Amino acid sequence: MAKINFRPLHDRVVVKRIDAETKTKGGIIIPDSAKEKPQEGQVIAVGPGGRDETGKLTPIDVKVGDRVLFGKWSGTEIKLDGEELLIMKESDIMGVVG
Structure with a gap:
């Protein structure tokens, strides 16, 4: 995981999508056009x-390196240093995996 030169503000989180499987459990290969x-x-x-x-800072529950689940339409897609990333509010994250 490369360090990016970007610091989100407030309760925002930068997330890099983890690639989905290209083959189903039954062995069917999913073409790029059908992938979600x-x-x-x-x-x-x-x-x-x-x-x-009251103006008191409420820290974020997730930390750098966590694997998270989020909604299909969550966040804003950006391209930073050639990488496609998502910026989303912490409330868009449903949970931490693992």
Whole structure:
């Protein structure tokens, strides 16, 4: 995992998608045109956290290196240093795998 030169703000997280399987358990090869974008990724960078009503900083629960699950339409796709990444709010992450 290469270090990126980007620091997300507030409660935002940068995630790199983990490639989906190209073959089903039954041995059927899935063509690129039929593949869905994976909904699993690895956290590359995290912001400092959000603020509550009193202005107190609430830290983010995920950390760099975590494998996370997120919704199909979560986040904003960006290209940074030639890599396709997603920037999303921590609330878009459904959970940590493992």
